[in-house]
Amino acid sequence: MMRNILIAQSGGPTAAINATMAGVIDFANKSKEVNKIYGGLHGIKGIIEGNLIEIGDIFKDKHNLDLLCQTPSSALGSCRYKLKDDKAIFDQIIEVFKKFEIGYFIYIGGNDSMDTVLKLSNYCNQIGLDSVKIMGVPKTVDNDLCVTDHTPGFGSAAKYVATTTAELFCDLRVYDMPSVAIVEIMGRNSGWLTASAALSGINCGDSPNLIYVPEVAFDDDKFIEDVKEELAKRPYVLIALSEGLKDLNGNYICEKLTTRGTDDFGHKMLSGAGKYAEHLIADSLGCRIRSIELSLMQRAAGHISSLTDIEESKLLGAKVLERALEGHTAEMSIITRESSDPYKAVIGTTHVENVANHEKFVPLEWLNPEKNNVTKEMIEYIYPLIQGEYKTLYENGIPKHIRLY
Amino acid sequence: MMRNILIAQSGGPTAAINATMAGVIDFANKSKEVNKIYGGLHGIKGIIEGNLIEIGDIFKDKHNLDLLCQTPSSALGSCRYKLKDDKAIFDQIIEVFKKFEIGYFIYIGGNDSMDTVLKLSNYCNQIGLDSVKIMGVPKTVDNDLCVTDHTPGFGSAAKYVATTTAELFCDLRVYDMPSVAIVEIMGRNSGWLTASAALSGINCGDSPNLIYVPEVAFDDDKFIEDVKEELAKRPYVLIALSEGLKDLNGNYICEKLTTRGTDDFGHKMLSGAGKYAEHLIADSLGCRIRSIELSLMQRAAGHISSLTDIEESKLLGAKVLERALEGHTAEMSIITRESSDPYKAVIGTTHVENVANHEKFVPLEWLNPEKNNVTKEMIEYIYPLIQGEYKTLYENGIPKHIRLY
Numbered sequence: 001m002m003r004n005i006l007i008a009q010s011g012g013p014t015a016a017i018n019a020t021m022a023g024v025i026d027f028a029n030k031s032k033e034v035n036k037i038y039g040g041l042h043g044i045k046g047i048i049e050g051n052l053i054e055i056g057d058i059f060k061d062k063h064n065l066d067l068l069c070q071t072p073s074s075a076l077g078s079c080r081y082k083l084k085d086d087k088a089i090f091d092q093i094i095e096v097f098k099k100f101e102i103g104y105f106i107y108i109g110g111n112d113s114m115d116t117v118l119k120l121s122n123y124c125n126q127i128g129l130d131s132v133k134i135m136g137v138p139k140t141v142d143n144d145l146c147v148t149d150h151t152p153g154f155g156s157a158a159k160y161v162a163t164t165t166a167e168l169f170c171d172l173r174v175y176d177m178p179s180v181a182i183v184e185i186m187g188r189n190s191g192w193l194t195a196s197a198a199l200s201g202i203n204c205g206d207s208p209n210l211i212y213v214p215e216v217a218f219d220d221d222k223f224i225e226d227v228k229e230e231l232a233k234r235p236y237v238l239i240a241l242s243e244g245l246k247d248l249n250g251n252y253i254c255e256k257l258t259t260r261g262t263d264d265f266g267h268k269m270l271s272g273a274g275k276y277a278e279h280l281i282a283d284s285l286g287c288r289i290r291s292i293e294l295s296l297m298q299r300a301a302g303h304i305s306s307l308t309d310i311e312e313s314k315l316l317g318a319k320v321l322e323r324a325l326e327g328h329t330a331e332m333s334i335i336t337r338e339s340s341d342p343y344k345a346v347i348g349t350t351h352v353e354n355v356a357n358h359e360k361f362v363p364l365e366w367l368n369p370e371k372n373n374v375t376k377e378m379i380e381y382i383y384p385l386i387q388g389e390y391k392t393l394y395e396n397g398i399p400k401h402i403r404l405y
Numbered sequence: 406m407m408r409n410i411l412i413a414q415s416g417g418p419t420a421a422i423n424a425t426m427a428g429v430i431d432f433a434n435k436s437k438e439v440n441k442i443y444g445g446l447h448g449i450k451g452i453i454e455g456n457l458i459e460i461g462d463i464f465k466d467k468h469n470l471d472l473l474c475q476t477p478s479s480a481l482g483s484c485r486y487k488l489k490d491d492k493a494i495f496d497q498i499i500e501v502f503k504k505f506e507i508g509y510f511i512y513i514g515g516n517d518s519m520d521t522v523l524k525l526s527n528y529c530n531q532i533g534l535d536s537v538k539i540m541g542v543p544k545t546v547d548n549d550l551c552v553t554d555h556t557p558g559f560g561s562a563a564k565y566v567a568t569t570t571a572e573l574f575c576d577l578r579v580y581d582m583p584s585v586a587i588v589e590i591m592g593r594n595s596g597w598l599t600a601s602a603a604l605s606g607i608n609c610g611d612s613p614n615l616i617y618v619p620e621v622a623f624d625d626d627k628f629i630e631d632v633k634e635e636l637a638k639r640p641y642v643l644i645a646l647s648e649g650l651k652d653l654n655g656n657y658i659c660e661k662l663t664t665r666g667t668d669d670f671g672h673k674m675l676s677g678a679g680k681y682a683e684h685l686i687a688d689s690l691g692c693r694i695r696s697i698e699l700s701l702m703q704r705a706a707g708h709i710s711s712l713t714d715i716e717e718s719k720l721l722g723a724k725v726l727e728r729a730l731e732g733h734t735a736e737m738s739i740i741t742r743e744s745s746d747p748y749k750a751v752i753g754t755t756h757v758e759n760v761a762n763h764e765k766f767v768p769l770e771w772l773n774p775e776k777n778n779v780t781k782e783m784i785e786y787i788y789p790l791i792q793g794e795y796k797t798l799y800e801n802g803i804p805k806h807i808r809l810y
Binding site for chain 2: 013041042045046071072073074077078079080159162163164166167168170171173174175176181199200202203204271290292293294295296297299300301302303304306383386387388389394395396397398399400401403
């Protein structure tokens with residue numbers, strides 16, 4: 001009888017994805033039905049190659065589980081790999097499951113990973129293999145998964161974005177001259193994380209004067225007018241915009257500007273949405289302008305994780321294992337919000353087909369009429385998710401991380 | 406008799422410059438010789454314009470002093486203003502001093518600010534005005550001031566850089582494919598802050614594989630060879646480099662690459678040293694490359710200040726006021742290191758002419774023979790400065806800041 005667990009992680013890392021893994025392991029440690037715990041390195045790609053490591057022993061020590069929760073990015077590595085409908089590949093995975101006596105496969109990831117969970121569970125069903133339960137746990141800083149109220153990793157990234165934007169305002173306002181800062185934030189198709197910059201103003205009052213999300217086409221001329229209008233009202237203007245903005249013709253604006261060497265290497269490099277926006281206003285405004293990319297820091301800044309996010313991530317991990325042990329398969333754990341103030345949410349599951357290959361976008365009614373900022377509904381939605389500070393353990397002046405490979 | 410204090414801040418903001426101001430105010434509150442406390446808005450530029458606010462009352466409340474210590478950037482605003490040898494300007498400043506009955510002027514800043522302290526105190530001496538004591542306190546994330554062992558603000562920025570680099574390593578290593586990350590760090594002429602990325606490896610072992618500082622000319626071909634060599638040894642390579650790197654001809658590399666719109670606006674925008682380095686290897690390596698600018702975050706990230714830095718910054722502020730009250734003028738407070746392990750440092754003062762208009766560079770013997778990384782002496786020097794975490798107060802999920810204007 002196959003009674004071992006296999007955990008793997010996939011897609012872009014977040015600050016909370018390891019907390020989910022910790023939740024699975026913690027629940028497994030308390031269960032009598034689980035034997036060994038394996039980690040699959042580099043997601044499904046590594047599993048196909050049989051690249052598994054045993055991780056049960058390390059995490060018998062509670063301290064290591066705590067370290068795992070504060071280690072950003074995917075402790076088991078990751079992959080970007082869309083599983084094809086290829087019987088040979090499926091069989092290869094099933095072989096690995098059999099070899100390692102896997103009874104429960106927990107895959108932590110975003111859209112593509114849920115597609116993997118769906119396809120793999122369908123295949124098991126098709127061949128009549130019901131001794132392996134295949135479950136998914138959401139994660140993504142983009143917060144673009146359906147059914148679940150929000151995704152693990154988003155709250156921590158939003159806390160980073162709100163905090164950093166507040167700090168950038170402190171920096172921006174010091175000079176006695178007009179200044180514009182453009183902050184480029186992650187979100188290829190959805191504007192949730194960019195919208196979270198609005199929470200920077202919750203204490204001191206300075207929130208982005210303009211916010212642009214990819215759900216709304218970006219109009220160069222309108223943008224220039226917007227900035228001029230804001231600069232007429234105040235000496236410093238901060239603009240938050242998504243990396244994934246598209247122009248009126250549906251082209252990514254980050255691809256409209258290229259970087260070239262003066263010696264003409266000829267190599268085309270994308271400059272990013274922020275740089276493009278900077279470029280648009282550089283000539284016409286004639287004031288201090290700086291574009292700032294929050295880059296990988298916004299998803300990797302484990303030192304400023306949201307306690308709410310880390311706790312929920314653990315619960316979501318525990319939940320799928322609980323359901324798997326009860327005999328369920330092809331499910332993804334979800335968060336259902338019961339109220340925002342006071343914040344109340346319950347953890348449940350949904351069939352993974354409700355999530356795989358769907359995307360959740362920012363509702364247009366949570367944007368102002370001009371579609372260049374957010375409404376209070378958006379702020380009320382994000383607010384509870386950034387609450388609480390995870391108590392990071394430091395050693396030698398920097399946060400301590402755990403390494404599994 | 407003039408017995409009021411005037412405090413002002415100048416130059417690029419840091420996460421610790423307000424702690425220095427808190428140190429001055431705290432000492433003033435305990436002294437019987439001080440009447441009112443004024444803040445000069447936007448540095449010497451604001452003082453010339455008579456732009457002073459009274460701040461004594463706010464800071465009778467100890468809680469507000471704590472908030473000041475955790476508020477990044479210059480709470481009194483800043484300026485970039487090099488005082489000219491112009492009698493009319495000096496007289497204007499003296500008029501402001503007289504009008505507000507200033508007995509002590511404390512100027513917190515970098516090189517240019519110390520030049521202001523020097524010129525102003527020389528002028529007072531020249532006209533026989535000895536009732537105003539003019540003192541300086543260092544600050545700069547660049548750590549490029551002489552005489553003092555290090556500068557306030559550097560430790561916090563170094564802690565941010567080391568932490569962020571450690572987190573970026575967590576992100577970089579997840580994919581099972583060759584990856585290169587280039588991290589661009591502040592430091593126009595000196596490499597201290599860039600060198601501090603080396604402390605990322607202190608717990609887990611991953612420190613930048615290559616480090617380039619502006620004290621060494623940047624050779625394109627050598628750089629490409631360096632990266633190839635490192636990539637042959639391991640699948641992921643992280644490079645830390647200073648924004649201020651210059652090529653063999655003495656030209657800033659950040660100016661060698663320009664950004665142009667496809668529609669040919671014709672506006673030249675500098676792409677930065679990191680982008681230039683990315684550009685150099687993009688074609689020849691054929692692997693995943695990303696350049697990341699730590700931008701304003703490295704000087705504004707008050708949420709991850711070094712406790713050592715904040716405490717020393719306060720002491721340096723207190724010290725100059727103590728000396729001023731004793732009748733000294735034209736001094737800057739300094740830190741003298743007595744030992745690194747255990748760390749022991751004393752606070753003193755030096756004549757400001759020893760500091761003004763001088764720059765402190767990274768000693769070449771603290772770089773490896775290839776001049777593309779640092780030695781353990783560098784790490785031992787920086788290590789004590791990033792120790793300890795300032796206990797940031799959060800409200801509504803983000804750090805609380807104080808606003809004075």
